Amino acid sequence: MKPVCSMTGFARQDATFGDWRIVWELRSVNGKGLDLRWRLPPGFEPVEAEARRRAASRLSRGNVQITLQIQRDGGTIGRAINRDVLSAYVAQARLLVSEGHAAPPTADGLLGLKGVLDAGEADTPVCDAPMAQVALDAFDASLEALIAMRAQEGAATAQVLRQRLDEIAALTGEAEEDPSRSAESIRARLTEQVQLLLGTGLHLDEGRLAQEAALLATRADIREEIDRLRAHIEAGRSLLAEGGPIGRRLDFLSQEFNRESNTLCAKSNATSLTAIGLQLKVVVDQFREQVQNIE
Structure with missing residues (x-):
């Protein structure tokens, strides 16, 4: 590995x-x-x-x-002395000393002036x-x-990514087992909504309402999202076990995780499932942040 x-x-x-x-x-x-x-x-x-x-x-x-x-x-x-620059400084120093404006310069002072010492040959x-x-x-x-x-740093990051995958797997399991997904719960909610519509006094076709209710139930089903999430989790674990330069593939996988979590939230028909989807998005974002560090 x-x-x-x-x-x-x-x-x-x-x-x-x-x-x-x-x-x-x-x-x-x-x-x-x-x-x-x-x-x-x-x-x-x-x-x-x-x-x-x-x-x-x-x-x-x-x-x-x-x-x-x-x-x-x-x-x-080692430093090379730029004698042309040094001579110019010495000439100016002599003039200032002769006019009483300065004390005679020291060797250390002259060598410290800009341009006197060059990084030469x-x-x-x-x-x-x-x-x-x-x-x-x-x-x-x-x-x-x-x-x-x-x-060494990659090993620590890989461990964090495995933990994030475990959290994604746990949340996927919670979404699958959420009571709002049971057939009885879906039937009860749809029945209640249909009864409310029939109670408005409008002339609605009950057969058509049943068809629409069945269509809505199908669109709200997250079975495919759960299956894809689990496939992505296994792919992520396999990549981490494989090792090597897997950063780009993990980044693509994090985008797929994000897409599935967004779809799950969009299809949610209950606050409990929405809460799971939002928490899933948080963990997926954390996963993606860590992936950016992987070669």
């Missing part, structure tokens, strides 16, 4: 290559399809192409933000074949961690 996976999750994986630290972050949320969005440093396009292929082979749905950061190992990021390593392989190995580990988290 394949696991039922959620579409939400997070994973982070670090690796080192020489003086460089490779950091992958993967964030996944719900989506109608598979949408992979990448943020990688310049020069890592070959890594992105291969990582995209690997992600697409393991994930079916979800909006996934994938970020790769390359840092100097130990957390210190010193911050971007050359992505050769060995470094690309280390980055891809780290990506595989982060992808596995993301899938494991999605599976």
